[in-house]
Amino acid sequence: MKIPGGMLLSGIALDRSSAIPLYRQLYLQVRKQILEGRLPGGTRLPSTRTLCKELALSRITLLNAFDQLTAEGFLAPRTGAGTYVSDEWEGRDAAADAPRKPPRLSSLSQAVHSLRSEHFGGVSYDAWAADCPTSFLPSHPAYDAFPMPVWKRLVDRHLRKPNKAQLGYGELKGLQRLRESIVEYVFDARGIDCSPDQVVITSGAQQAFNLLGMLLLNPGDSVWMEDPGHIAARIAFQALGCQLVPLRIDDQGLDVQQGLRECPEARLAFTTPSRQHPLGTTMSYARRQELIDWAGRGQGWIVEDDCDSEFRYVGRPLPALHAMDPWQKVIYVGTFSKVLYPSLRLGYVILPEALVEPFCAIRAVMDRSPSTLHQATTADFMQDGHFLGHIRRMRTLYQARQASLVESLQRHLGGFLRVAPVEAGLHLMGWLDQAVDDDALARGLAEHQVYTYALRDYCIRRYLPPGLLLGFAATPEEQAEQRVQEFASALRSLGYLR
Ligand SMILES: Cc1ncc(COP(=O)(O)O)c(C=O)c1O
Incomplete structure (x- = not known):
């Protein structure tokens, strides 16, 4: 031719x-x-x-x-x-x-894809103006207040002497020094008494949830989930073919009695007792006891997601559920995503001894272990005394940021949103009138660069009024007024306010 x-x-x-x-x-x-x-x-x-x-x-x-x-x-x-x-x-x-046919995907992939793929599309900050804040984005800590010079010095310390410990494959459970630091920290801060051999470092809490699901659950197994609750964990269990048993949240936390009525034989309960995600309730002592009794009596495991217990502004934190468990049925999952930063991708799981080896075997197949450099830097940050100081500073900062955002929101948007200070965490709940579609509202606001999450996303069943999750950690006090005015003007453009 x-x-x-x-x-x-x-x-x-x-x-x-x-x-x-x-x-x-x-x-x-x-x-x-x-x-x-x-x-x-x-x-x-x-x-x-x-x-x-x-x-x-x-x-x-x-x-x-x-x-x-x-x-x-x-x-x-x-x-x-x-x-x-x-x-x-x-x-x-x-x-x-030829028309391109979609690739043939596994059932697991299809499940994840159809469940909430847009939630995991990832955020591209490229499209955001340089000064576009993560203002109301829940789950984001204050990047502007991260002690980068200290962090950089610690990273450099390791980069100066490259060796196999830094650049080779790391220990399967994670760096021993980091695991020791975590053991010390959770003992002091969360009342957990465990050995470094029970701690496994994961790539964020999310990997821990997935690995625990693979370790403990078969398709068809029932899982108690908080409703509303942590979306990413819910999808991880759903994708494995589990049946979710949505349990309501009341002013004491997860409704254990509902679980006992509807599905006492569940294999696992997923819970956020120190700050219910997203509502912010602290699980009462009595509820904790009920939950632990359920697990102790039967075959159920409890996964305790303790992602941001460091940020409590009112009262003393209750010890972790793990610390109250005499049966070794509570699996504790922690993360550095909130207390340091999410792209670090470091989390940890504290396992009963009998689960350590099987968990590590699955972990090895998935991806060995997270970056040793970051694990070593985090261990230094903890051992050199920066960690506790950073937490203290951030707690004070977030408390002040929350106060100024609540004040501005109440003043400018009090007629549209009901907000009250939260005892813990990094976001407020903004409650809306029953007639408002929170999902459509959050999508509309995002088009005006006002980033919030709709409560509906977190709900399995609808029994709560609509609401928005409004992050406060990333909004400096002096910017609160301006951000809220931008929020108000977006609401006016969208026709929600006159
Ligand atoms: C309730 C909850 N648990 C855990 C995490 C942390 O996930 P990761 O450690 O994978 O960043 C998040 C993140 O936003 C969360 O909202």
């Missing part, structure tokens, strides 16, 4: 100001045309003379590109007959034109 020179030439655009040499640009573009089927196998290319003339290239540049394409099997020169696209690329044109 001979093609007119124009067909190849029209697809070639060389950039003479680029740092990429011309022969390489030509090579890449011809290769792309062949791979995409636009130059099918058997196509005869225009003569080198025509190509040199039309593309204003020297012969040596052209031959350099063609030699490489020939060596890689894309082109086949035929003596005395010109240069052809190799026959093996025949039929590519048909493939390229």
